[in-house]
Amino acid sequence: MNSNGNLTRNASNKNTSESDATNIKTKLGYTKNFKKDKRQLRVLNNFVYDQSNSESGLLYTDYFAQTGLTQNGIDQQKNGDKTILSNVFSVAYVEPLSKKLKLEFSYELFNSTNNRHSRSYNNQNGLYDDLDSLTSGDFKSIKFQNKLGVSLFYDFKKHMIGLGVFGRNVTIDNQNHFLNTTINQNETNILPRLTYQFRINQNSSLRVNSQTTSILPGIELLQPIQDNSNPNSIMTGNQNLRPNYAINTNVNYNTYNPLSGGYFYGGFYSEYGFNQFISTMNYDAIGRIENSYQNGNTLNYLGAYGGGAIPLIKQVFTLDPSFGYSYGNRYSFVNGDRNALTTHSLETGLDLELYTDVVEFGFGGNYTLGQNLNSISPELNLTNNIYGLSSDLRIYLPWKMEIATDFRYNNYNNLSEEFNINTFIWNASIEQNLGKNKNWTIAASAYDMLNQNTKISRTAFANRVTDSRTAIIARYFMFSLSYKFNSTYKKTANTETNEEEQ
């Protein structure tokens, strides 16, 4: 549409696809505790094999209203396969130097091989035999990462401090077999870590954690071929994209009063990223986008949360408030201009909770406010909110039987018209516990009895805001038999008396 609301271009895009995939994951671990107190060795190996094949078809045309012409037609058949082999081997050794001091050495070896073959064939006289070199490719990425670290932990009275540093070297070979080119990357980073815990007393503690994480770019971001499955938004990889790393910090405080049953928890968190994968978009004359990624530094997010229980009747009836605030920040480049995309999210809740030996009951409400701000496109500055009510009830009956029911009501507002809906999810179950320690449980459960389960979400991108509704499993019934290996149920004198009377 142009600024007067008149149609200028109508793009028609039809995609069909079929795919199959295989995924194998294995995990092996070994822990050895030595005779010397706190001396320990831990070895872990994770192996992943992922393989997928796909066949798809693309039929695309542009209709230009002004000229009445249909152009930019694409009629392609594509096939592709992707294979990922990755293995992470890690070993950690802890040596106590004294009662208060211990040293931890760790080593991690990560290696992976990603292969991706893509072939796109244009329709030529009814036969799909014309290879499209722009959207075809043979790409292989081989990564080796060595990470060696040492950490010192000092445990003194009520305080525990841990300081660690990791040296990481990663080498990446990005091989383009189509063009017979290879781009090598070699990166070395120092990744520090800090842990602090203050055990204020038996029921209160303060924890601070700061650590560095790093992600290697996936093959889809690296391989320098176009993905034109949506010709209005073509994605091209960047072989020179470097691994990112981020400093993640979080602080948490909690306290509990065993006499009243009251408690409070709160904290905040943040992450700053270096070499993050920043999206760059360039629009052509008719509004189609070319996407790619480059590295950049940014504050990714920060937030705070808190909550607790205020006893109205000790150990029985509590008022539980909660809140959470998060700030998200991303930036991208649109036609060379920096575009800041920020999100604010505020969640508040208030619940009433009742605990007795026969009944547990909870009822509460919550409110969520979400705001998206776009520096280049102010028409994408949008705010939406959700009102919610929820309740749950569990009744403990004689003969170790329990019945339970719960509901969750959500009212969505200020989304796109057809997404402003109400949902009422209602579940119920009846359980029979068996065995001396209630180890066995037979249960019949009904989920979403009113058949309203759906997932509504809003996602903000650099150039659009998308509201989506996802169909998820709704209204089903289940019969289950479960066994608890570690039951904490303990018979009391009263229970034994009741059973004798029966």
Place this chain on the structure above:
Amino acid sequence: MKKNNKIRTVLLCVYIFCMAAHSHGQMQEGKIVFERKTNLFKKFTEKSTRDYIKEENKYKTDNFTLYFNDSVSVFIPEENYENNRLSWTTNSNTVVQDFRNNETKTIYSFSGAPVLVKDSLQKRQWKLTDKWRTICQIECMQAVYDLDDSTRIYAWFTAAITPNVGPESFWDLPGAILGLATEDGAVTYFAKSIEERKVDMEVVMPKFNDKKARTREEVIERAKKDFKFEKEIDSYLKSLFMW
């Protein structure tokens, strides 16, 4: 039975007389360090709790210091930072006993939360036996206290330390109690060191808010009311207030 009781009484009198005859060597004031060992596997019988505690941590050791003179005793726990993961498994109480005013002030540790109790000194019916034990190189006589049908506590005392003090709220034997143990051995207190010295009670006395204190009965009654839906509350209160 009556004959045995008579023999025990005679022995006790002889013992005390001998101690009195050498009164210039008896301790009137000082400091005793107690070591308490708790068998956590006897205290917690659920498998899941034992798996969490682990076999190597089965015995938990806590240390306490008892300052005493002929009228007051102060029993204070030492901070134990050795295994913070298991700090919840035992309670560490602070006890002040004023023998002249028949008063005791206790700061109980109720799952880590302080509970202030102010009451009269606990009177216990002790039965003396003819058994002896050496603790800190001192010969101690054994006495037995039956808390109820299923709980019996053994104490070892010495008249060489004249104030009738002891760990926790235990007292009222003809001398200082240097050892305490439950019948099943789950909890034991034994003196590790004894030091005769002047004690400045004002320095060691813990802070205690009289206004927030209640009697033992009031606290138990209140706890039973607040925790009426907790199945384990009776046994927990018993294990807390038996000391």
